[in-house]
Amino acid sequence: MTPTILVVEDEPAIMELVAVNLKHAGFLCVSTGSAEEAETVIRSALPDLVILDWMLPGQSGLALAKKLRSEDRTRDLPIILLTARVHEEDKVRGLETGADDYVTKPFSPKELVARVRAVLRRRAPHLAGEAVKIGDLQLNPANHQVTAKGQVIELGPTEFRLLFFFMTHPERVYTRAQLLDEVWGDHVFIEERTVDVRIRRLRAALGPVGEDERVKTVRGAGYCFQAG
Numbered sequence: 087m088t089p090t091i092l093v094v095e096d097e098p099a100i101m102e103l104v105a106v107n108l109k110h111a112g113f114l115c116v117s118t119g120s121a122e123e124a125e126t127v128i129r130s131a132l133p134d135l136v137i138l139d140w141m142l143p144g145q146s147g148l149a150l151a152k153k154l155r156s157e158d159r160t161r162d163l164p165i166i167l168l169t170a171r172v173h174e175e176d177k178v179r180g181l182e183t184g185a186d187d188y189v190t191k192p193f194s195p196k197e198l199v200a201r202v203r204a205v206l207r208r209r210a211p212h213l214a215g216e217a218v219k220i221g222d223l224q225l226n227p228a229n230h231q232v233t234a235k236g237q238v239i240e241l242g243p244t245e246f247r248l249l250f251f252f253m254t255h256p257e258r259v260y261t262r263a264q265l266l267d268e269v270w271g272d273h274v275f276i277e278e279r280t281v282d283v284r285i286r287r288l289r290a291a292l293g294p295v296g297e298d299e300r301v302k303t304v305r306g307a308g309y310c311f312q313a314g
């Protein structure tokens with residue numbers, strides 16, 4: 087599961103430098119030159135992290151960070167602010183806005199990649215590639231294998247991603263739209279009914295090992311994965 091990083095930077099040379107280094111480090115990279123473009127990208131598919139330049143033409147990176155933090159859908163989106171400013175009060179302002187980290191220009195691409203990894207490990211441990219275990223159920227993202235009680239559970243790629251998301255976000259109710267956003271990366275063009283179909287398949291696959299009961303339907307709301 088390759089994390090997607092959205093880079094918002096208006097200086098082409100820096101954008102290129104960041105993009106090349108992220109790709110080299112194994113990330114998928116989407117680049118935009120303005121906050122407005124970034125909003126369009128985020129509306130259609132949520133990235134896993136945003137690298138956001140502070141100074142942009144039009145809406146500033148700081149204003150976009152504030153907006154992302156104020157909306158339900160993007161509240162938890164990890165943000166790293168890029169800035170040429172070095173004053174202490176600006177750092178404070180940047181972090182108060184809700185940025186997870188802060189990198190001052192000029193920066194070393196290696197350091198930026200290390201910061202991206204650190205923020206993902208902290209904010210989205212499910213993207214770090216470690217195995218997840220709940221009860222008898224164990225999911226290993228490295229080899230895409232799910233096992234329970236010594237048995238391998240065969241899952242399609244979508245059901246695998248869905249189970250992965252549930253196991254890393256248990257005990258919370260998600261609407262169909264939220265699941266489309268988080269698991270499919272698209273809440274606009276896919277019908278919500280698709281979620282029900284995949285949930286049925288996931289339950290059917292978990293049934294033989296007695297783990298299907300964990301996937302609960304919450305009437306009028308969505309679905310919830312029970313860890314207990």
Ligand code: CA
Pocket residue numbers: 095096097139140141142
């Ligand atoms: Ca700039």
